[in-house]
Amino acid sequence: MSLYRAGLWLYLSSVVGQLGGYLFWLAAAALASASALGEVAYLVSLSGIITTLLSLGLPSAVMHLYPATGDKRYAEGALAYTLALSLAAAAALAWRPVLSLLVATGSLSALYSAYLQARLDTKLIFAATAAGQAVRVALVPILIPLGADALAASYAVPGLLLIAATAGKGLRPRLWGLRELAPAGVSVWAPGVVSVLGTNLGVVAAYHLAEAEAAGLVYIARVLADAAVAPVTIVTGALLPYLSSATDKTPRAVKAARLALAISAPLAAVVIAGGGHVLALLGKQYVQAHPALAVFTVGNMISIISGVLSTLAYAEGRYSATLAGGVLANATRALLYFALGTAPLGVAASFLIGSAAHLAFFSILKRHVAASLAGFAPRLLASSLPALALSPLGLISAAGGAVLSYLLAVRLGLVSRGELADVARQVLPDSVYAKVAPLAARVLDLVT
Helix, strand or coil: CCHHHHHHHHHHHHHHHHHHHHHEEEHHHHHHCHHHHHHHHHHHHHHHHHHHHHHHHHHHHHHHHHHHCCHHHHHHHHHHHHHHHHHHHHHHCCCHHHHHHHHHHHHHHHHHHHHHCCCCCCHHHHHHHHHHHHHHHHHHHHHHHCCCHHHHHHHHHHHHHHHHHHHHCCCCCCCCHHHHHHHHHHHHHHHHHHHHHHHHHHHHHHHHCCCCCHHHHHHHHHHHHHHHHHHHHHHHHHHHHHHHHCCCCHHHHHHHHHHHHHHHHHHHHHHHHHHHHHHHHHHHHHHHHHHHHHHHHHHHHHHHHHHHHHHHHHHHCHHHHHHHHHHHHHHHHHHHHHHHHHHHHHHHHHHHHHHHHHHHHHHHCHHHHHHHHHHCCCHHHHHHHHHHHHHCCCCHHHHHHHHHHHHHHCCCCCCCCHHEEEEHHCCHHHHHHHEEEEHHHHHHHHCC
C-alpha cells in the first residue's frame, strides 16, 4: 500500500471518528445536560492521560523500528510489554471499572494501530473505527439513563473491534527487543506524556477548577478544532514510517508540510470564522464555546508545522531533541491550565501558547526547513480569505468559501496539478481515477 493510500485510510478513519464523535455528542446533548457530558469528557480525558503514561512510547517505537529494519519481532516485543502493562493497569483501576476498560483497550488498540501503520496497512483501522462509531451512536439513547460511566464506556468500542480484528494478523507476544525499543520509545514517550497532559489536562483542570459544564465546552471545542485539521492525516498519518525508511528525508518533509497546510487551511478558516453555526447545531448553550474553538484551531494549525518538523527530527534519530521540544511545549500548556483553566477560552489560550513554543523550538532546530515553509505563509493566508469572509454568513456560504479557497490554493501554486494527480492516482482505484481525472483536469484548466 502506498503512503497516500495508507494516509487516506487513516484520514477516513479520522473523518468517521470525528463524524461519529459529533453525532454522539449531538445525540447526547439532546438527551443529557452539559454537566453530564462534562463528566463523560472528564473520564475520557483522564483515561487518555493514564493510557499514555503506560504506553512507554512503544507504538511510536514500532512505527520507527519495524519499517527501518523489517523485523517483525519489534512489534511482537512491544505487544508483550503493552499486554502486561494493560492487565496491571486494569487491575489497579478496578475501583472504577470504566477507567479499567478505557485504559486497557486504549493501550492495546494504540499498539495494534501502530503495527498496522508501520505496515502501511491501514484499511483495517478504518473498518474498526467506522463500525465502532456507528455502534457508539446507536447506543446513546440506551446508555444515557445508565449514567456517565456507561456513556464513557462506549469510547472503548472502536478499540475493542480493532483489537479483535488485528489479533488474527499473526502478531504474537514475545519478550524481545527491549534494548532497542526502550530508547526509541522513551524518547517520544516523555514528550508524549506531557503532550497528553497538554491536551487532556485542560478538560481535567476545567472540571476541577470550574465545573463539569465548562469541561464539556472545552472538550467539544477541542473535538471540533481537531476535525478542522483531520484531513492532513492523508499526508502525515503514515509520515513517520515513510521518513524512517527514506534517504532524502528533508525534501519529503517539506513537501508533506506544504500539502498538509494547503489541505487544512480552508477548513480551519471555516471553523475559525463560522464555528458558531456548527456549535449551534448541538444546542444554543454550546455557541459560547466558539472563541475557544477558534483559538484551539489556530493552535492546531501551528502544530501541523511543528509536528512535521518534530517527526523529521525523530526519523533522523534525534531522540533527545524530540524529547526536549515536546516537554517544553506541553509543560507550558499544563502549567498554564492551572492558571487559566477556569474558563474554556483560558484552556484554549494555554494550548495555543504551548503550540507556539513547540514551533519555536523546532524552527530553531530545523531552521532551513522552517525557512522554506515560511515562504508559503503569504499564499496560504491569501488562499484562506474566501473561507474567512463567507463563513460567518452561514453553513452554505462557508462551504462555498472553502471550495473557493481550495481553488485559489491551486491557482497560487500551494499545490500543483501534478501533486494532485499523484495523490489521486495513489488514493483512488484505477477505474475511479480514469473517470475522475478528465473532469478534474477541465475544472483545473479553468482555475489555472
